[in-house]
Amino acid sequence: MPSQPIDQFARELSPETRASVYQSTKTTHEKRTKLLFDQFADPNRLRTLAGEIKQHAIENLDTLLPQVEARLTGNGAKVHWASTAQGACEAVLRIMQARGATKLVKAKTMVSEEIELAHFLEGHGIEALETDLGEFIVQIDHDHPSHIVRPIIHKNRREIARSFEREGLGAYDDDPGTITRRARHYLRHKYLAADVGLTGANFVSAESGRIVLVTNEGNSRFCLAATKCHIALVGIEKIVPRDRDLAVLLNLLGRSGTAQELTVYTEFIGGPKSAAQPDGPEEMHVIFVDNGRTEVLASECREILRCIRCGACLNVCPVYRQASGHAYRSVYPGPVGAVLSPLLAGERFPQLADLPKASSLCGACNEVCPVNIPIPDLLLRLRQRAKEENVPSPGTPPMGAWALLASQPTAWRAALAGGRLMNHVPTKLIPVPALQAWAAQRELPAWRGGEFRKWLRQRRSR
Amino acid sequence: MLNSERSPITGKRVQLMATCLCDAFYDDVAAATVEVLEHLGVEVGFPESQTCCGQPAFNGGDWAASRKVVRHTVRTFAGDEPVVVPSGSCAAMLFHGAVLEFERERDLPEVEALGRRTWELADFIVNGLGVSSWEGRFEATVAFHRSCHSRGTASGEAALTLLRSVPGLRIVEFGEGEQCCGFGGTFSVSFPNISAAMGTLKLEHVRAALPDVFVSADMSCLMHLGGLAAREGKPIRIRHLAQVLRDALKGGIRE
Numbered sequence: 001m002p003s004q005p006i007d008q009f010a011r012e013l014s015p016e017t018r019a020s021v022y023q024s025t026k027t028t029h030e031k032r033t034k035l036l037f038d039q040f041a042d043p044n045r046l047r048t049l050a051g052e053i054k055q056h057a058i059e060n061l062d063t064l065l066p067q068v069e070a071r072l073t074g075n076g077a078k079v080h081w082a083s084t085a086q087g088a089c090e091a092v093l094r095i096m097q098a099r100g101a102t103k104l105v106k107a108k109t110m111v112s113e114e115i116e117l118a119h120f121l122e123g124h125g126i127e128a129l130e131t132d133l134g135e136f137i138v139q140i141d142h143d144h145p146s147h148i149v150r151p152i153i154h155k156n157r158r159e160i161a162r163s164f165e166r167e168g169l170g171a172y173d174d175d176p177g178t179i180t181r182r183a184r185h186y187l188r189h190k191y192l193a194a195d196v197g198l199t200g201a202n203f204v205s206a207e208s209g210r211i212v213l214v215t216n217e218g219n220s221r222f223c224l225a226a227t228k229c230h231i232a233l234v235g236i237e238k239i240v241p242r243d244r245d246l247a248v249l250l251n252l253l254g255r256s257g258t259a260q261e262l263t264v265y266t267e268f269i270g271g272p273k274s275a276a277q278p279d280g281p282e283e284m285h286v287i288f289v290d291n292g293r294t295e296v297l298a299s300e301c302r303e304i305l306r307c308i309r310c311g312a313c314l315n316v317c318p319v320y321r322q323a324s325g326h327a328y329r330s331v332y333p334g335p336v337g338a339v340l341s342p343l344l345a346g347e348r349f350p351q352l353a354d355l356p357k358a359s360s361l362c363g364a365c366n367e368v369c370p371v372n373i374p375i376p377d378l379l380l381r382l383r384q385r386a387k388e389e390n391v392p393s394p395g396t397p398p399m400g401a402w403a404l405l406a407s408q409p410t411a412w413r414a415a416l417a418g419g420r421l422m423n424h425v426p427t428k429l430i431p432v433p434a435l436q437a438w439a440a441q442r443e444l445p446a447w448r449g450g451e452f453r454k455w456l457r458q459r460r461s462r
Numbered sequence: 463m464l465n466s467e468r469s470p471i472t473g474k475r476v477q478l479m480a481t482c483l484c485d486a487f488y489d490d491v492a493a494a495t496v497e498v499l500e501h502l503g504v505e506v507g508f509p510e511s512q513t514c515c516g517q518p519a520f521n522g523g524d525w526a527a528s529r530k531v532v533r534h535t536v537r538t539f540a541g542d543e544p545v546v547v548p549s550g551s552c553a554a555m556l557f558h559g560a561v562l563e564f565e566r567e568r569d570l571p572e573v574e575a576l577g578r579r580t581w582e583l584a585d586f587i588v589n590g591l592g593v594s595s596w597e598g599r600f601e602a603t604v605a606f607h608r609s610c611h612s613r614g615t616a617s618g619e620a621a622l623t624l625l626r627s628v629p630g631l632r633i634v635e636f637g638e639g640e641q642c643c644g645f646g647g648t649f650s651v652s653f654p655n656i657s658a659a660m661g662t663l664k665l666e667h668v669r670a671a672l673p674d675v676f677v678s679a680d681m682s683c684l685m686h687l688g689g690l691a692a693r694e695g696k697p698i699r700i701r702h703l704a705q706v707l708r709d710a711l712k713g714g715i716r717e
Contacts, residue, residue: 322660361649362613366614377562397651402527403527412513437651437652445487449487
């Protein structure tokens with residue numbers, strides 16, 4: 001039986017990459033758990049509450065979206081709606097072109113990865129520079145992020161030092177301090193030369209129209225310091241009803257994602273620069289991106305839209321730890337990605353239908369999720385959808401014969417007795433693919449089918 | 463995962479669901495379950511037409527096939543007596559998984575009703591019967607694996623309550639106890655490399671704690687880990703919780 005693509009990817013992953021992914025995720029997960037349980041009497045109640053807030057928000061987008069548009073407009077921002085990735089990219093381009101702008105600095109945003117914005121803009125002669133250190137390294141390497149919070153979790157500092165040397169950012173030096181200093185020096189000039197600063201949004205309050213940005217490097221502030229125009233690219237699921245909901249969500253986001261009480265920078269952006277403010281972008285655009293989210297909302301997996309992109313499920317996931325992020329062949333890896341990526345793929349669902357199978361359904365992801373998404377249930381629903389749509393899955397054992405056997409007690413008892421033959425034949429010679437896959441790594445216990453029933457009958461007849 | 467709206471226990475008769483793994487490989491675990499329950503004065507019924515809980519097809523995405531098996535199980539375990547299962551995984555299938563796959567089926571109420579009276583063994587003993595200490599003697603250091611299907615249920619804590627109370631028995635903690643062993647049903651054969659890597663890591667942690675016996679409330683985890691350890695040429699002594707409790711009554715560890 002062929003193993004699944006993610007399993008094959010994991011087998012070929014370099015031990016060095018696996019070790020750095022494992023160490024980093026394990027450490028973050030353990031710190032996260034300690035911090036939450038040290039500081040809150042019952043973190044699970046907090047997770048439940050946060051889940052209810054986000055669930056309420058996504059189920060009321062029909063009223064919250066017009067509300068947030070009115071608030072943002074009232075605050076002086078211009079609101080754009082993009083139903084597709086292409087539409088979102090074009091909206092950015094139009095804003096740039098209207099200003100005659102050619103240089104854009106961008107903070108880390110997963111939705112920009114999702115719509116492949118940088119690639120699109122480069123095709124139109126616009127420089128779109130990543131300013132988050134990890135994303136910057138991904139960009140100069142023409143690589144892809146492998147973790148939603150730590151894009152270069154799969155790289156070590158020696159690889160990064162080589163990349164910097166190649167890009168003319170200084171002679172080989174793998175000291176992290178030096179690497180950071182060099183990136184900072186390079187990026188500072190870029191901030192000053194840029195026309196437009198682009199950010200994502202961790203949350204948008206429908207009550208006030210405030211955009212909340214959470215970072216650790218301060219790069220999103222720099223993106224908005226010298227530029228005259230701010231574009232915020234926002235998935236429609238980022239809306240929360242009230243400002244006070246942020247108290248719950250921000251308390252969980254930093255702790256869950258990076259084991260920090262609060263990230264180093266938390267920005268609340270109310271609109272473009274006002275007359276009373278000496279500087280800041282004089283123009284602010286908010287582009288709300290659907291790109292398949294409405295379809296997800298209409299599906300039986302809508303809970304995944306609660307996700308606040310903390311990465312805790314990636315960190316705890318034993319499969320992610322073994323396979324790393326690129327195994328998932330999509331922007332969102334790990335347990336959340338195994339649900340979200342096939343859903344956002346739309347018609348390309350069959351190409352990613354193996355992702356939901358990459359789980360032992362251990363439930364650790366649900367246990368750490370700050371918005372309590374029942375990820376294992378959603379993985380199961382997607383497995384069922386793949387089966388219903390007849391997506392071929394060569395690595396999954398067929399279940400029809402088993403179901404027939406297990407619903408006919410006489411046949412079942414006969415099989416229990418007949419299975420004994422296995423004890424007398426070398427496992428290698430039994431042509432059952434699932435058995436071979438088992439036995440390649442593990443001994444099979446002796447077949448003792450029916451022995452318990454016999455024991456029980458004897459005990460009862462005594 | 464919590465089996466929250468459970469029917470109260472009335473009377474002292476239960477139906478045993480032995481699980482397909484015990485039916486095929488681990489008869490002594492099912493026997494130990496009977497002996498443990500009978501020791502507590504519980505009368506144990508065993509519906510002969512039982513087969514499997516339906517989980518393999520459910521996890522594999524073939525819900526139509528799984529529902530066929532669940533319907534058989536619902537018929538087999540008719541009545542209103544508690545159904546006791548020496549497996550957190552099969553129990554969770556009945557009170558959680560089956561309910562999920564029957565969401566749109568007309569016979570959902572019957573499936574839910576079975577779920578409400580289904581108990582994992584340790585949960586039944588401690589929270590159903592109200593028994594929280596065990597007698598006898600079991601001179602051994604035990605590493606206890608909280609199987610993943612006990613997440614969010616009372617089973618893991620119930621098993622530890624019983625084990626801690628056994629005279630002579632010492633529990634040792636091991637690293638990354640909350641991590642999965644890598645079994646995961648069909649996952650173990652469709653993701654053999656990742657599954658084995660997860661199991662190997664679990665074994666390293668367990669061995670480092672130097673237990674005499676490695677105990678779980680699920681034979682599936684133990685079959686995978688025991689099978690890996692045996693293939694490595696470094697077998698470990700695996701026991702189901704029911705075997706430990708039964709052996710304690712008989713004076714201790716048995717080979």
